[in-house]
Amino acid sequence: MPVITFKYQDLKDLGIDMEKDELIDTLPMMSSDIEDFDDEEIKVEFFPNRPDNLSVEGVARSFKGFIGQEVGLPKYEIAESGESVVVEDDVAEIRPYIAFAKIDDVDFTGDKLKYIMDFQENLHWVIGRDRKKVAIGIHNADVVKAPFKYIATPKQENSFVPLEKDTPMTPEEILTEHEKGKDYAHLIEDFDKYPLILDCDDNILSMPPIINGELTKIKEDTKNIIVDVTGTDERAVNQALNIICCSFAEVGGKIKTMEVKYSDKTVVSPDLTPQEINVHVDTANELIGGINLNAEEIRELLFKARFNAEILNDNELKVYVPAYRVDILHEVDVVENIAVQYRINSIEAELPDINTVAYENDWFKSESTIREVMVGLGFQEVMSLMLTNEESHYEFMKQAEQDHVQVARPITIDRTMIRTSLINSLMEFLEDNKHEDLPQKIFEIGDVLYMDETTENKIRPSKKLAGLICHSTANFTEIKSVVTSVVSNLGYSMEISDSENPTFIYGRAADLIGESENGSIEGFFGEISPEVITNFTLEYPVIAFEIEFLNRE
Incomplete structure (x- = not known):
């Protein structure tokens, strides 16, 4: 399972001022496990159903809600960038979906660059199925110009300098000679063409899902970035982009939308519209057991889970789920969050009300x-x-x-x-x-x-x-x-x-x-x-x- 490492000071920088011992005792109560810790840093394991918690920013956001420091749906301001990416039809059979976003005023100083690279790789594994389903690219936005193009290129054309190299290579050479190319060649090597992302001057940003270009390499002094997510599953592509954008927004990044222009439609990404799910009081009490909460008490717990909620009547609430919570699929998932916020150790154990005689099947x-x-x-x-x-x-x-x-x-x-x-x-x-x-x-x-x-x-x-x-x-x-x-x-x-x-x-x-x-x-x-x-x-x-x-x- 994914394990993330961060320093206690990182949480303090994000607004959480808690003694180390109390932090170590409290973190496991919000569905995590402490793998290891010392005087400076801590390693925390989260289940893959919570990819939003695979960054220190995500952990801080959830933790603030759990301890009541910040509650309710996080608000992220989104502006239009006026920029776009054009998707050519030829790329459809290889990796048909792409989502783009611009994020300004980012900070990669100190350990932050390492953290975002680890976050990216964790998302590749949890959502991307080791890049088969989803691959993520993060680029320096200040060295390229819109509009961008997502194309399929012949194997021997469009040479570029891949990340951590100093000489141009063709797409085919990357798959056969570059370390990352050889690791992930199996994802696209059966096709006649390979996907590329280019800017308006034909500068190559990346060859998804294999490698980014050296041109747009992220450094500590990078301030503005472009995030691309490509893949074979449109829903997963958009989910990965939402998680990344919200994580950057937690530390002051300014999200800007971009238009993705297919031949038959235009999509604006990211879309951070909250999901709406109705939750019933009797269902929550029955599924959790050992509790008897009313609508107002459930509403307060949902706010601590970083949801918003409206009480419709004594037995029903409308819940607004943030776009980064990709694990919420059903009312039952919301009830699970109610139990976590109530603190599972506080739930009284009950014997099931069953009166029957068992027999072997x-x-x-x-x-x-x-x-x-x-x-x-x-x-x-x-x-x-x-x-x-x-x-x-x-x-x-x-x-x-x-x-x-x-x-x-x-x-x-x-x-x-x-x-x-x-x-x-x-x-x-x-x-x-x-x-x-x-x-x-x-x-x-x-x-x-x-x-x-x-x-x-x-x-x-x-x-x-x-x-x-x-x-x-x-x-x-x-x-x-x-x-x-x-x-x-x-x-x-x-x-x-x-x-x-x-x-x-x-x-x-x-x-x-x-x-x-x-x-x-x-x-x-x-x-x-x-x-x-x-x-x-x-x-x-x-x-x-x-x-x-x-x-x-």
Whole structure:
């Protein structure tokens, strides 16, 4: 999770004068965790759902509300810059969305330049999915002129000096020779053209999402800046810009809007219009539990959360949510903020008002049977997270990427999606335990999640069983024998057919289907491809199977 570091003096400079010990005791009460501290500075960890708190300015803003020093919706003055950026149609298939803003009278002296660079990278990770979804550029506005252009350029044209270099490079050279270019080349290298941002004199500001130009490099004496945010998700692009602009405004930066001109529309950014959500008193009291607040008390707590609120009647309030609070999606999210401001430690614990007798779910009885069968065959059970990442789940397994459930704000970059298969999790387990003696025989009974447009919430859960065996002579005959034993012991019939599953060696894999009184199964088994084995840095043959339980009763 993101950790930000700042000095106690930074908070004092922002208007918070509190003793160190009291500060350390109070910060965790506003949904944060103290990672480390000494006499001068403190490291604080925030969950990714609060990207607005990933800067010291954001922390100070929230903290002032929490202690009642400043309450209500922050007011940020916005002026028109009269400047614009023109978006060419060719860039649409690469990174189609862009948002621009000017901010005057900024201060980068002391540690502030380092802080903003760290803030930028944290946003790249939390909102941007490591720049895939959103990339942010911050430029010296005094060395370029509007109007700006957002274009797609051929690989060998429009050379410029990238950041921290002293010689011009073409876009293609940047992707193959520059350190940052090589790190992020995978984001755009499959396209025939690459995106660039230029000013009216064709000076190049940046090559998003890869690198800025040396021309617009930010220094301690920079006073006026341009912020660009590009990406593949328009909502996320605008959210990232709003968070950055509001952070600069907290320390005196003057926000100026810019026009983004597409071929079919013109958008003014940033748009800091507050979001409106209605909150009900009875809902808040019921969800939080152990409290009995009235509308006026809830209104006061919402002001401490840096919202504004109007009482509509005894049971309903209209809440105005600041544009930087991108985590607020529903009434429940506002209720969570009420609980935080009330101080969760002050909420009285209550036993749930439930009068019933529990009994074991039929499926869990079946799980016990499956577990007994697998243990009887010499396997050891592992339990892994449902969360994985696209690279491990698809690329490493040689599978084509399909629609899947993504994590909006992942805690770590290797946990960005919900799995649709169990095998890559087992391969990761083998990779982490390759120092152990062979043979290794592991299995997992777990849930997966599919996208399904026919269901109310657009997802469909399913239960699967997977097993892996790793040793020097593992082969198709062995895994077929294991699968046959598993299926027959669970009471299913089985039919097999040739498989073209790319995870396995061609000709050494099979698909299966089966039926029983309790439902049907389908799956596959075989010898894992050497390429897949190498992707997980393993050295010995691996055989595997996966069975999905369908229409179970």
